[in-house]
Amino acid sequence: MKKIFVFIFLSISLYAHNLIMNVMDNGDNTITVVGEFSTGEDAAGAMIRLESLVNGEVLYKERLPQESELTISIPKEPYQIVLDGGPGHTIVKDGIAPIEGFKEELKEKVNEVNSKLSIAQNTNNEWDLITILFFILCLILFGLAIYFSNKNTNKILEEIKRA
Known part of the structure; x- marks a missing residue:
């Protein structure tokens, strides 16, 4: 009976892994996005998108290269960063403001449209x-x-x- 519990515990721990996204402000109006899994495996090939919080438009879209790190210019409007590593592996974070900050009128528009989420984030619960x-x-x-x-x-x- 002990063997069954040990096997179940091991299979659950082997199955469990999460996608992790680190976003760093470089101080020069660029950000560096790093993606990896909690197992230490790189998230190379995962899709990075910067989505406007003003109108929902995709401002930037590219796959993570082999080193799982990407440096991107910061948009002038409020945005969110989406790391899409496939079904059940999507992370959405608020974007970092540029050095000069976002314009006030854009911030007000965001409050009106803020209920819009990433499409990938909406389907995440279904896959889970x-x-x-x-x-x-x-x-x-x-x-x-x-x-x-x-x-x-x-x-x-x-x-x-x-x-």
Whole structure:
């Protein structure tokens, strides 16, 4: 029975990994975006988008290179940074303001439109639910396989004892 719990614990810990996005202000109206997984693996190939909070327009879009680090010029309008590493792996953060700051009239527009979220962020919950349901199904099937394997092993041992 201990082996079952150890296996379940190991399979859960192997399965669990999160996408991490670090955004650094370089002090020269550029930011550096670094993407990686919590396992230490680089997020090379993940999509970086800068989305306007004023009108929802995509201001910048590029995939992370092999080193999983990208330096980008800071837009003059309020924006959000989206790191999209695939289904269930999306992070959205507010953008860093340029040295001179954002214009006041743009800030007011953001308050009106602020309810708009990234499309990728809206679909994130659906993938999490599907993934969790699939994982539970796998655990149930694994439990059934152990049960029937144990039952058959006991039958074989009884036949060996009779012989």
